[in-house]
Amino acid sequence: MGSISTLHSPKQVAERRAGAHHASMFVRMLIRAAVLRRRRAAAALLAMVVAAAVATAMMNLYVDVQAKLRSEFRNYGANLVVVAKDGQSLPADAMAKVESVFGEKTLAVAFAYAVARTKDGQSVVVVGTDFARARQLNPWWKVSHWPDASGEALVGMRAAAVVSANPQGLDRHPFDRQPFELTFQGKAIQIVPAGLLQTGAGEDSRIYLDRSAFENWTGITPSTIEIAANGTAAEIESSIRRLTPLLPAAEIRPVRQIMEGEANVLNKTRATLYAAATLVVLTSALCVLATLIGWVFDRRRDFAIMKALGASERLVNSFFAAEAAALGVVGAIFGFVIGIGVAAWIGRVNFHAPVVPRFSVFPYVLAGSIAIALVSAILPIVLLRGVQPAIILRGE
Amino acid sequence: MFPRLVYESFRHQTRRKLLAGIAITLGVAVATAMIAVATDIGDKINRELRSYGANLLITPQEDTLDVEVGGVNLKPPSDGAYLSEADLPKIRGTFWHHNIVGFAPMLPVPVKVGASAKDTSKDAAKNVAGDGDKDVTLVGTYFNKQLSFGKEEFTTGVRITHPWWKVSCGDARDGAPGQSEGSATNFGWPNDDSQDILVGERLAARLHKRAGDTLEVSGRPLTISGILSTGGNEDNQIVAPLALAQQILGKPGAVRRVYVSALTKPPDALSARDPKTMTPEVYDRWYCSPYVESIAYQLQEAIPHSHAEQIRQVAQNEGTVLSRIKGLMLLITFAALFASALAVSAAMATAIYERRVEVGLMKALGAGNVAVSAIFFAEALLLAVAGGIVGFSVGALLARQIGRSIFNSQIAIEPVLFPIIIAIAVFVTFAGSVAAIRRAVKFDPVFALRGEG
Numbered sequence: 001m002g003s004i005s006t007l008h009s010p011k012q013v014a015e016r017r018a019g020a021h022h023a024s025m026f027v028r029m030l031i032r033a034a035v036l037r038r039r040r041a042a043a044a045l046l047a048m049v050v051a052a053a054v055a056t057a058m059m060n061l062y063v064d065v066q067a068k069l070r071s072e073f074r075n076y077g078a079n080l081v082v083v084a085k086d087g088q089s090l091p092a093d094a095m096a097k098v099e100s101v102f103g104e105k106t107l108a109v110a111f112a113y114a115v116a117r118t119k120d121g122q123s124v125v126v127v128g129t130d131f132a133r134a135r136q137l138n139p140w141w142k143v144s145h146w147p148d149a150s151g152e153a154l155v156g157m158r159a160a161a162v163v164s165a166n167p168q169g170l171d172r173h174p175f176d177r178q179p180f181e182l183t184f185q186g187k188a189i190q191i192v193p194a195g196l197l198q199t200g201a202g203e204d205s206r207i208y209l210d211r212s213a214f215e216n217w218t219g220i221t222p223s224t225i226e227i228a229a230n231g232t233a234a235e236i237e238s239s240i241r242r243l244t245p246l247l248p249a250a251e252i253r254p255v256r257q258i259m260e261g262e263a264n265v266l267n268k269t270r271a272t273l274y275a276a277a278t279l280v281v282l283t284s285a286l287c288v289l290a291t292l293i294g295w296v297f298d299r300r301r302d303f304a305i306m307k308a309l310g311a312s313e314r315l316v317n318s319f320f321a322a323e324a325a326a327l328g329v330v331g332a333i334f335g336f337v338i339g340i341g342v343a344a345w346i347g348r349v350n351f352h353a354p355v356v357p358r359f360s361v362f363p364y365v366l367a368g369s370i371a372i373a374l375v376s377a378i379l380p381i382v383l384l385r386g387v388q389p390a391i392i393l394r395g396e
Numbered sequence: 397m398f399p400r401l402v403y404e405s406f407r408h409q410t411r412r413k414l415l416a417g418i419a420i421t422l423g424v425a426v427a428t429a430m431i432a433v434a435t436d437i438g439d440k441i442n443r444e445l446r447s448y449g450a451n452l453l454i455t456p457q458e459d460t461l462d463v464e465v466g467g468v469n470l471k472p473p474s475d476g477a478y479l480s481e482a483d484l485p486k487i488r489g490t491f492w493h494h495n496i497v498g499f500a501p502m503l504p505v506p507v508k509v510g511a512s513a514k515d516t517s518k519d520a521a522k523n524v525a526g527d528g529d530k531d532v533t534l535v536g537t538y539f540n541k542q543l544s545f546g547k548e549e550f551t552t553g554v555r556i557t558h559p560w561w562k563v564s565c566g567d568a569r570d571g572a573p574g575q576s577e578g579s580a581t582n583f584g585w586p587n588d589d590s591q592d593i594l595v596g597e598r599l600a601a602r603l604h605k606r607a608g609d610t611l612e613v614s615g616r617p618l619t620i621s622g623i624l625s626t627g628g629n630e631d632n633q634i635v636a637p638l639a640l641a642q643q644i645l646g647k648p649g650a651v652r653r654v655y656v657s658a659l660t661k662p663p664d665a666l667s668a669r670d671p672k673t674m675t676p677e678v679y680d681r682w683y684c685s686p687y688v689e690s691i692a693y694q695l696q697e698a699i700p701h702s703h704a705e706q707i708r709q710v711a712q713n714e715g716t717v718l719s720r721i722k723g724l725m726l727l728i729t730f731a732a733l734f735a736s737a738l739a740v741s742a743a744m745a746t747a748i749y750e751r752r753v754e755v756g757l758m759k760a761l762g763a764g765n766v767a768v769s770a771i772f773f774a775e776a777l778l779l780a781v782a783g784g785i786v787g788f789s790v791g792a793l794l795a796r797q798i799g800r801s802i803f804n805s806q807i808a809i810e811p812v813l814f815p816i817i818i819a820i821a822v823f824v825t826f827a828g829s830v831a832a833i834r835r836a837v838k839f840d841p842v843f844a845l846r847g848e849g
Binding site: 069 | 415419422423426429430433437440441444445447448449452453461462463464465558559560562625626627628631705706707708709710711712713716717720721723724725727728729731732734735736738739742743745746749750794798801802803
């Protein structure tokens with residue numbers, strides 16, 4: 001602060017204040033203040049960085065976790081079903097139309113159904129589908145062995161008890177792959193079972209065949225397309241509206257069980273996350289406030305010296321404000337980088353997929369940091385404004 | 397002398413102590429609320445996941461194949477075995493009965509629906525010109541049935557196990573919900589002992605029926621109490637009270653399958669093992685864990701001639717969703733604990749740093765480093781305990797508020813949490829004070845008293 005004393009008269013002070021020197025002096029004061037009290041400055045900066053990092057991580061998570069959870073929820077299978085009206089088949093280009101609306105990435109699987117008879121006259125439902133896609137769509141299917149050649153079938157647990165020559169051998173691994181015969185409208189084929197399918201639901205009573213083999217045998221084309229559509233309820237709703245005119249012969253129905261269950265759990269999680277994020281961000285903001293107020297209050301002697309040497313209230317205020325703003329900016333930048341890292345780490349640990357950095361969060365973190373820094377700088381200054389510099393300098 | 401010093405410090409510096417105390421209180425409150433929410437979130441989300449419906453299915457042991465395509469049952473009615481309705485309350489007698497949220501029996505009956513006498517001539521003409529009698533499936537079930545097992549009374553049915561089923565009672569009753577008391581509270585759901593039915597929305601559209609109309613089902617004129625919308629096969633079916641379905645089928649007490657909705661523990665290495673191959677100790681551990689597999693095993697024991705199977709679509713996925721959400725909350729709780737520890741430390745450090753002059757005075761009067769530190773630590777301890785107690789109560793209230801507003805149920809606060817929270821508060825306060833006390837004690841009293849900080 002020694003350089004202030006080289007100023008001679010209030011007139012010169014005023015001249016200097018107006019001139020270019022004023023700016024460089026100002027910057028120098030800022031830097032000297034940071035360097036001379038680096039320990040306290042570092043503590044304040046640390047608090048700022050931690051708060052900004054926590055805020056960044058929470059905001060990033062809040063935005064990204066919903067997308068992450070949504071993709072988790074897609075493991076529940078299809079949330080939309082396209083069904084041909086009145087038991088007809090879907091038009092041949094139905095699949096292409098579905099893909100044109102939902103995009104190639106969305107999983108859509110076509111199913112064709114027929115009721116065939118076993119050798120002893122029992123009725124059994126046979127389904128033609130695309131195994132690779134069905135496997136992706138329904139990851140909960142417990143399959144002892146997926147078919148790898150066309151013509152091989154996946155036999156539901158209960159259907160196997162009916163068609164298999166040796167029902168006692170069902171639990172044995174590897175599953176007894178004895179071919180069996182099915183007839184559909186007088187046409188008989190031999191089916192080689194590749195594995196057992198267990199789901200605990202209707203699939204257990206069915207036999208799944210490759211689509212081409214199924215169509216060669218029965219001549220029936222798909223009547224149902226199951227779709228695992230990504231996105232929010234509103235996005236899915238608009239996709240349904242776009243698809244409806246393209247497929248007039250079909251009904252497009254959301255699977256309410258899946259959609260509502262997902263919406264329910266997602267809403268609750270989001271609300272909890274929001275409450276938690278608010279609490280955490282508030283706490284860290286409080287931490288910064290406490291640290292910075294202490295820091296500025298400690299420097300009341302600097303404040304008193306500046307005032308005693310004739311600095312105007314505006315200059316003192318802007319000095320402390322600039323200091324606080326600089327702290328806020330630096331803290332926000334470092335905190336943002338660390339927060340992105342923390343969010344990515346949480347994403348990797350918990351969801352096995354990194355959380356995508358959202359740079360749109362940065363302006364909020366920056367504005368919040370600067371605002372808190374300014375508040376914590378101005379508050380002590382306002383308290384000290386009425387106090388005579390002499391009293392502070394005397395150490396009272 | 398020592399207690400007096402501490403006492404006077406609190407009496408004269410009320411404002412500063414209050415600030416530090418507020419910081420500790422807030423920090424502890426946030427930590428308590430977050431820990432309470434994080435420990436309870438698993439249970440809460442598990443209950444929310446029940447909105448996906450039943451995760452277990454009980455069928456007769458000698459069950460035959462379902463021949464069903466698109467919700468239309470193609471099997472002759474007399475085919476297959478049945479469970480006995482009288483056995484169902486035993487579900488509440490299994491080991492994990494507290495985990496069983498609800499169950500709903502189902503009895504599908506193939507019926508013919510025809511035009512009833514109350515139809516307008518136009519509708520009747522349509523039916524004659526069109527397909528006349530229609531083959532549809534009528535499913536008998538519990539809606540919200542009062543049952544008792546031993547002394548325990550409980551209600552169960554599809555309104556619990558199938559929460560996505562929606563019933564609209566049509567404009568006839570929407571306008572005046574208070575007209576008849578019984579139906580007003582049910583909003584279109586039939587009573588379990590009535591002869592009223594629900595008609596799936598697509599079937600209703602085809603039959604041109606609305607709530608309040610009469611529909612002839614296999615020769616019986618039945619009142620439609622509401623239109624059912626499920627987004628599934630039931631949209632093409634009729635849903636009726638179980639007793640009515642049994643009457644139509646002519647098999648009193650018969651049930652085809654039972655959907656059970658249970659709170660389960662996510663699967664792990666133990667859950668997937670076959671109980672037949674376990675040693676007795678492992679078997680006990682498996683039996684006494686609420687895995688979906690062990691609950692299925694116990695249901696099978698409780699109901700004679702039954703086979704219980706997990707519905708893998710629901711059962712297998714809830715584990716992953718649950719563990720993701722729990723993991724997320726755990727990590728966020730760590731972040732909250734870290735942030736509040738830092739806030740408390742910062743507040744304590746500031747509070748002590750401001751009292752260098754006092755330290756200088758004490759040292760100038762001959763107090764040793766230990767004596768000075770002891771005073772500060774005693775103050776910190778008092779602050780931590782007081783702030784901890786208030787903070788714990790505030791945090792408990794906060795957690796309750798979160799539980800009530802988000803999950804519509806209480807968040808239980810374990811009493812064990814209290815000593816843990818107080819211990820954490822004391823530890824964090826001490827840890828935050830140590831560095832500041834060390835520096836305050838090291839400071840030369842001469843400089844401190846001259847005010848050259």
